[in-house]
Amino acid sequence: MAMPAKALLVGTGRVAFHLGHGLKRAGLELVGVAGRSGTHVRSLAETLLVPGFILGEPLPPADLMLIAVSDDAIAPVVKEIPITTAVVVHTSGVGDLDRLQPHPDRAVLWPVISMGPGAPLDLRAVPLVIDANTERARKAVKDLADGLSDQVLALDHHRRELVHAAAAISLNLPTFLLQRAQALLQREGIDPSVLTPSFVAMGQKIATVGAAAALTGPARRGDLGTIHLHLARLADDPELRAAYARLSSMILRAYDHPDHGNTDV
Ligand SMILES: NC(=O)c1ccc[n+]([C@@H]2O[C@H](COP(=O)([O-])OP(=O)(O)OC[C@H]3O[C@@H](n4cnc5c(N)ncnc54)[C@H](OP(=O)(O)O)[C@@H]3O)[C@@H](O)[C@H]2O)c1
Numbered sequence: 001m002a003m004p005a006k007a008l009l010v011g012t013g014r015v016a017f018h019l020g021h022g023l024k025r026a027g028l029e030l031v032g033v034a035g036r037s038g039t040h041v042r043s044l045a046e047t048l049l050v051p052g053f054i055l056g057e058p059l060p061p062a063d064l065m066l067i068a069v070s071d072d073a074i075a076p077v078v079k080e081i082p083i084t085t086a087v088v089v090h091t092s093g094v095g096d097l098d099r100l101q102p103h104p105d106r107a108v109l110w111p112v113i114s115m116g117p118g119a120p121l122d123l124r125a126v127p128l129v130i131d132a133n134t135e136r137a138r139k140a141v142k143d144l145a146d147g148l149s150d151q152v153l154a155l156d157h158h159r160r161e162l163v164h165a166a167a168a169i170s171l172n173l174p175t176f177l178l179q180r181a182q183a184l185l186q187r188e189g190i191d192p193s194v195l196t197p198s199f200v201a202m203g204q205k206i207a208t209v210g211a212a213a214a215l216t217g218p219a220r221r222g223d224l225g226t227i228h229l230h231l232a233r234l235a236d237d238p239e240l241r242a243a244y245a246r247l248s249s250m251i252l253r254a255y256d257h258p259d260h261g262n263t264d265v
Helices: 014-025 038-048 071-080 135-148 157-187 192-209 224-233 238-254
Strands: 006-010 029-035 052-054 064-067 087-090 106-111 128-132 152-154
Touching: 006 014, 014 029, 014 038, 014 064, 014 106, 029 038, 038 052, 064 071, 071 087, 087 135, 106 135, 106 157, 128 135, 128 157, 135 152, 157 192, 157 238, 224 238
Parallel strands: 006 029, 006 064, 029 052, 064 087, 087 106, 128 152
Antiparallel strands: 106 128
């Protein structure tokens, strides 16, 4: 594996923070951090011990430019950068490679994980999805990804978007349901953290035995009486009640239980 010699990080948000630490840990030469806000640039540059640059001003030469800005800002930000021989890479799960025009060598490196504030993530355990428009860009992003992670998947735009949708279903929706379920308890004066240990344990169980074997609960067992009891308790929250009914019907059908032919249980 040959890591590209010099990289410039564009962006000062969550991905720039974790990627910047990962790049340094992997031994890549980070020539600087660039962004639009002087305060944010200074803060990340000091954390990573590299020079900071403001977008619109001259940027240092690099073999690779990693554009870790909001999805909608990728195209306008790269258009502001003079056409470069560097391989220009964005980190989004949804944007196509054309967003990086007019730069000739374009690539994607999308970390399939939720990146929030906190200690730098260990990227070796994070799947990285890559894509590129030229052989040069493909080799550069593959070498980079192999240097950062043990799990690298090359996927075209169509399949990357499918993985992005699947990640949203499997990660964002259960997290939102947890938030709404905790609000239910809070309204009754019950400590919402009572739900947290089982949520965490389920993630670990899924990693061990897979989602199909890990699933439990009344719909999985076909306990219609319990489902109807839950639906009655949700009468004051029609949105959550509808979501519970629809998802329970999906599970009942998936496990060949009768749901009285009604999609809402
Ligand atoms: N967070 C995740 O879980 C995650 C995971 C994988 C991939 N991604 C992808 O990584 C990329 C960055 O996401 P993030 O979570 O790091 O976002 P973020 O924490 O919200 O940071 C966004 C960055 O974009 C900059 N920005 C926004 N609009 C700009 C503009 N018009 N011109 C210049 N800079 C602009 C912001 O600058 P200011 O600081 O000046 O506002 C900030 O540095 C996105 O493409 C996202 O889809 C995110």
